[in-house]
Amino acid sequence: MTTTDVSGLTGAAAVAAEAARDRLIGLQSPGGWWKAELETNVTMDAEDLLLRQFLGIRSDADTKDAARWIRSRQRDDGTWANFHGGPADLSTTIEAYVALRFAGDPVDAGHMRRAAAYVREAGGIEGSRVFTRFWLALFGQWSWDHLPVMPPELMFLPSRVPLNVYDWACWARQTIVPLTVLGSLRPVRALPFDLPELRCGVMPAKDARGWGAAFGALDRVLHVYERRPVRPLRRAALRRAADWIIARQEADGCWGGIQPPWVYSLMALHELGYGLGHPVIRRGLDGLERFTIRDGKGRRIEACQSPVWDTVLAMNALADAGAAADHPALLRAAEWVVGEEVRGPGDWAVKRPDVPPGGWAFEFDNDVYPDTDDTAEAILALRRAAFPAAEEPIRRAVRWLEGMASRDGGFGAFDADNTRELCTKLPFCDFGAVIDPPSADVTAHVVEALSKEGLAESAVVRRGVVWLLRAQEADGSWFGRWGANHVYGTGSVVPALVAAGVRPGKPAIRRAVVWLEDHQNPDGGWGEDLRSYDDPAWIGRGESTPSQTAWALLALLAAGERTPAVDAGVRWLVDHQRPDGNWDEDQFTGTGFPGDFYINYHLYRLVFPLSALGRYLDGAA
DSSP: OOSTTSSHHHHHHHHHHHHHHHHHHHTOOTTSOOOOOEEOOTHHHHHHHHHHHHHTOOOHHHHHHHHHHHHHHOOTTSOOBSSTTOOBOHHHHHHHHHHHHHTTOOTTSHHHHHHHHHHHHTTTGGGSOHHHHHHHHTTTSSOGGGSOOOOGGGGGSOTTSTTOGGGSOHHHHHHHHHHHHHHHHOOOOOOSSOOGGGOOSOOOOOOOSHHHHHHHHHHHHHHHHHHSOOHHHHHHHHHHHHHHHHHTBOTTSOBTTBHHHHHHHHHHHHHTTOOTTSHHHHHHHHHHGGGEEEETTEEEEOSBOOHHHHHHHHHHHHHHTTOOTTOHHHHHHHHHHHHTOOOSOOGGGGTOTTSOOOOBOSSSSOSSOOBHHHHHHHHHHHTTSOOGGGHHHHHHHHHHHHHTOOTTSOOOSSOSSBOOOGGGGSTTOOSSOOOBOOOHHHHHHHHHHHIIIIITTSHHHHHHHHHHHHHOOTTSOOOOSSBSSHHHHHHHHHHHHHHTTOOTTSHHHHHHHHHHHHTOOTTSOOOOOGGGGTOGGGTTOSOOOHHHHHHHHHHHHHTTOOSHHHHHHHHHHHHHOOTTSOOOOOSOOEEEETTTEEEEETTHHHHHHHHHHHHHHHHHO
16 A cells, blocks of 8 residues: 555555454454464474374374475475574474475475485484474484483472472473373384484583583482382372363363463373373364364464454454444454453462452463463453443453562463472473563553553552563663564553553653664664574564554554654555555564564454554544
C-alpha cells in the first residue's frame, strides 16, 4: 500500500487500520476465538517421528510429509537454524538429518552430505546438547552411561529442599519427571540405520571448575547408584513419577499444552507398561492431531498453541482500533474467554497455597498451568467488552495475580519465587531456561492490568513499579523474556509505567524514548535480531518487522510522543501492509527460551500493528 491516494499520514493510517481490522475480524473462528500458527524449528517434526519410531507407530505417509517440510527449511549450506535467518544449530541439524534418514534420503545425496559435514565440523553428535543425545540413546546411537543422571528418587524431595521438582519452571519440571523415568529404565529401540557419518570422535572437555566440578562429582556418584539402586525405593519413585505424570494430563491429552513434556510423558508411561490402547496413551496420541498442520508445504507439528493469547491480543487490538464495546466480534470473544477461565488449583499453589485460583492459560486445554501474562492481557481485553458475565472472572483473576507476586515485587509467568538457580548448574540442563524468575515484560503486563483495575496505588502495583524501575538497563531499555528482545521489553514496560502513574517526563521514560529513537532503522521501522540474546552487539538491531515496529510505537505513543520518529514508524507500517490488510513477517519475534528456542506467532504481524495504528489515530483525533 502507498500513501499517494490519501490525504496525509493520518488518512493513510486510518485506511490501513480499517483494512487490518477487517482482516482480523475475518480470521475469528465461529466459536469466538482466534488462533494463528505458532511456528518454531524442525526439531518438533523430527522428534515427532522419533516418538512414533519409539512407539512403533511411525507411518510412511507421515514420514514422507514431515520430511518434505523439513527439507524445505534446510539452507543451502546443509544446515538448519532455530529461527529464520539465524546461525546454524548443531543439535537441530542432527535431529533433522535423522528425520530425513527415516524418509530414505541417501547419505550420499548432496543435501545430506552437506549436513553431515557441518555436523562433524561443529563437534558431531559428541558436541550436541544433552536432549539430542538423550534421543539418540533411546535408539542405541549414544550410550546411556555417557548421559548425566537424573534419578526418579527426586520425586521424594520436599519442596523446601533444593533440586526438588518444583525448583524447575513448570515447562521444565513436566519434562524432567518423565525423563527421570526413561533415564532409569534405559530403553533402546532399533533404528533402520546407524549414524557414523555424524561422529567426530572427540568428546568435548568437561567443565572442571566451580559448579561444573561439583556437579560432575555428583553425577559420577549417581552413575554408581544407577548400577545398583535401592530396588524398593526405585520402584516407589517410578510409581510416584507415573502418578505425577498422569495427574497432569490435560483434557485434550496433552501435558502443559507443549510438545516436550508431551512426547517424553508418552514414552515414559509406555515404558512403564501403559500400552498403546491405554486411555492415557490413546488420549495423548489423539491429542497430537490437533497440533498437526498438513498443507501443501508438508506435515509439521506446533510446539504449542496460543488461542487464549491470540484472542485477548486480538480483542485489545480491535478495541484500540475503535471497535465499540458491544461489537459482535468482541462479545463473541469475551464469551469464549470467560469460558476458558481456570478455576482449579495447579502447581503454582505449591508456593502460594493460600491464594484462591483464577486466571487464564495460554492454550485450549491447560487447567494445571494458568499464567500471569495471559491473565493480565485477558483482564485488559475483557474490560473493553460489554460483557457483564466477565465481572466475576476478572475479580478472581485480579485476586490471583495479586497473590502471584514474587518476594522481590516482580512476576514470573507461571510460578512465584521460582528463582533457585542451583538446578541451572546441573549438566543435564544445557538447553533452554529451566527456571521462571520475574521478568520485565510479564511484570509490566501485570502492573498495567492491575493499574487499569484501579489498583495503581496498591502495594502490589507500587512494588511492581519499583521492580521495573530497578530492572531498566543502563542504556534505557528493558530486557524482553518472552519477546524479541529489548524492543519487546521496552514496548511492554513504558505503557505499564504510564498506566501506573509514572509521568512521561520522568527520567526512566525519557531514557527509554531516547533508546527507541536511537535504534530506529533508517527505513522508519524497528527490528531486533534474536542473536541479541547471545551477542549484545545485536541489541536493538535487526531488519524492520511489523510486530517490533508496533512495539516501539506503543511505547512512544504511551510516552506522549508525536514526533518524526513516530510518523516514520507509522508510515513504515502503512507502506508495508499487504492488500489483504495483513503484513508479512518471516522473522521470529517470540521467545520460548532465550538463546535456544524461538517462535513466530503468525498473529503478531497483525494484532500489534493494528493496536499501534489505532492508538496513533486516537491521539491524532
